[in-house]
Amino acid sequence: MNADTASPAASMDRIYRYQRYFYDATRKYFLLGRDRLLTDLDVPEGGTILEIGCGTGRNLIHAAKRYPAAKLFGLDVSRVMLETAERSVARAGLADRITLREADATHFDAEQLFSISHFDRVFISYAISMIPVWRDVLPRAADAIAPRGAILIVDFGQQEDLPAAFRSVLFAWLSRFHVTPRADLEAELCKVATASELDLAFTRLYRGYANYAVLRRP
Numbered sequence: 001m002n003a004d005t006a007s008p009a010a011s012m013d014r015i016y017r018y019q020r021y022f023y024d025a026t027r028k029y030f031l032l033g034r035d036r037l038l039t040d041l042d043v044p045e046g047g048t049i050l051e052i053g054c055g056t057g058r059n060l061i062h063a064a065k066r067y068p069a070a071k072l073f074g075l076d077v078s079r080v081m082l083e084t085a086e087r088s089v090a091r092a093g094l095a096d097r098i099t100l101r102e103a104d105a106t107h108f109d110a111e112q113l114f115s116i117s118h119f120d121r122v123f124i125s126y127a128i129s130m131i132p133v134w135r136d137v138l139p140r141a142a143d144a145i146a147p148r149g150a151i152l153i154v155d156f157g158q159q160e161d162l163p164a165a166f167r168s169v170l171f172a173w174l175s176r177f178h179v180t181p182r183a184d185l186e187a188e189l190c191k192v193a194t195a196s197e198l199d200l201a202f203t204r205l206y207r208g209y210a211n212y213a214v215l216r217r218p
């Protein structure tokens with residue numbers, strides 16, 4: 001079975017089985033916009049945060065330090081990534097504030113996983129581009145935000161304002177890791193915003209390297 005025909009969990013476990021050991025050290029150079037997203041979370045005092053596709057837990061650990069009164073939750077389909085996340089969270093002394101669960105972003109039940117159904121902030125960082133049926137994730141995220149809550153998303157863009165050669169090399173390299181920048185992310189988010197009555201702000205960062213979106217419940 002190859003990564004295309006395997007289940008999402010088996011596919012991600014296969015990709016990350018060894019990469020997880022150097023993931024945080026290498027990804028900081030090209031998963032751009034993650035720290036801006038953590039700053040923009042602007043979590044209310046004592047609020048709750050959910051990361052969908054939390055990987056090694058790097059973002060949750062940074063968020064926990066930035067928002068010391070917040071309670072944090074993360075889900076990921078990959079057991080091996082979660083094992084790394086659990087170790088990192090424990091090492092950071094944050095196991096009492098960060099709860100991690102194995103689940104598929106396309107059909108998770110937050111109440112069943114975390115005994116919480118709505119969160120003040122939900123964020124998705126560089127996971128949309130790895131989920132083949134990524135459109136199914138967006139309504140799940142919209143359902144999971146509390147009144148006055150927000151969803152923040154950062155992921156690879158179409159590299160519009162970067163040299164064409166850079167774009168083709170980057171896209172070819174990303175495809176080796178089953179990463180597909182979503183050309184119609186903005187259009188899809190517009191539909192979700194309309195259906196769920198959310199305000200959408202969509203921007204392109206770093207000359208189109210990354211897409212950045214905030215959906216807010218008014």
Ligand SMILES: C[S@@+](CC[C@H](N)C(=O)[O-])C[C@H]1O[C@@H](n2cnc3c(N)ncnc32)[C@H](O)[C@@H]1O
Pocket residue numbers: 008012027031034052053054055056058059075076077078081103104105106124125126127130131
């Ligand atoms: C590129 S990593 C990003 C990790 C983290 N969000 C970050 O910014 O460093 C993508 C993550 O999405 C997870 N993922 C992929 N498909 C998923 C799915 N269907 N449900 C939940 N997580 C998924 C992968 O296992 C991986 O941990």
